[in-house]
Amino acid sequence: MSGDALLSVRKLVKTFGEGEAQATVLHGIDLDLQRGELAALLGPSGSGKSTLLTILGTLLKPSSGTHVMLGVDLVAASEAERTRFRNENIGFVFQFHHLLPDLTALENVMMPAAASAGRETAAMRARATELLDAVGLADRREYRPGAMSGGQRQRVAVARALMNRPALVLADEPTGNLDRQSADQVMALIGRINEESGCCFLISTHDEHISARCRRRIELVDGQLLRDDAIVTREAD
Ligand code: ADP
Ligand code: MG
Numbered sequence: 001m002s003g004d005a006l007l008s009v010r011k012l013v014k015t016f017g018e019g020e021a022q023a024t025v026l027h028g029i030d031l032d033l034q035r036g037e038l039a040a041l042l043g044p045s046g047s048g049k050s051t052l053l054t055i056l057g058t059l060l061k062p063s064s065g066t067h068v069m070l071g072v073d074l075v076a077a078s079e080a081e082r083t084r085f086r087n088e089n090i091g092f093v094f095q096f097h098h099l100l101p102d103l104t105a106l107e108n109v110m111m112p113a114a115a116s117a118g119r120e121t122a123a124m125r126a127r128a129t130e131l132l133d134a135v136g137l138a139d140r141r142e143y144r145p146g147a148m149s150g151g152q153r154q155r156v157a158v159a160r161a162l163m164n165r166p167a168l169v170l171a172d173e174p175t176g177n178l179d180r181q182s183a184d185q186v187m188a189l190i191g192r193i194n195e196e197s198g199c200c201f202l203i204s205t206h207d208e209h210i211s212a213r214c215r216r217r218i219e220l221v222d223g224q225l226l227r228d229d230a231i232v233t234r235e236a237d
Contacts, residue, residue, distance in 0.1 A: 004034045006167055006200050007056065012065035014051055014223075025051050027223045028065070033202065035167065038194045040211035041204040043220035049204040052220065053170045056202065057090050058082045070167060087116050091161030091199075093171040097153040099145040105132060105156045106141040112163045124163075131159035135189055151182025158189060162199065171203040175210055187213050 014026040025048045033039065041049050054060040055067065058074055067074045072085060091112070099108045107114075109128040114120045132141055135155040145153050154174060161169050171190070175183035187210050194201050203214065211217055219227040 006033045006035045007069035008032045010066045013063045015063045025223050033200055036198040037200045038214050039202050039216040040214035041218050047220040048223040049220055050172055053172050057170045058086045089167050091166040091169040093157050093161050093174045095173040095176040097157040101145055104142050108156055109159045109163055131162055135159045150178050151185055154186050168200045173204055
């Protein structure tokens, strides 16, 4: 891999089930991501986007093929090593925010760090405060998810994904549950964070407005990469 290489998968196959119920969902994917990329993962429902993101996120092991990120062979790694690697290097944003309802916005953002360390520290609190400022929610720190709009909750989820300074954020239809204006705000935020922090984002989406703002589009159809191209021009914010 080159100096800017972040991850590489080769001949990645995922099969679910056994015997007659067996179904192959990913048919030999080859994909490289570089540090700092902003890439959209497109494809019809059922094409394997979530399965691919789940494997890249080390939440699921491939049936065969190779998966290397930051020089670490994640197929050979133990579950404990994979968990530690995930906590340190990968953030997640899902379609539904998955915030904990009894925690404030600030506590939710701190969670990834506090959960690994088993306690909260002043440094974590400062980092979470900074992140909530960055996503435009400085005045919502003490609000619980139930008191925020869908777009605000998803911005908290983006802040939480960034808490441990990951090299990669995997976002699975992050705006799929939002209205147009909130979706555009969340995507503008992701674009800005990508430029400022150099964190690589891979975003599955059906939304042309979202994919148009990504520098690269990767399209999955029936578990195979149909297209992988970089967009030359990009609309300004
Ligand atoms: P997408 O996110 O593009 O809609 P998915 O990755 O969720 O696609 O699903 C791709 C295919 O894999 C679908 O046919 C789905 O039913 C199947 N699938 C996903 N997860 C599982 C699972 N845990 N067990 C069996 N089949 C699964
Ligand atoms: Mg999906």
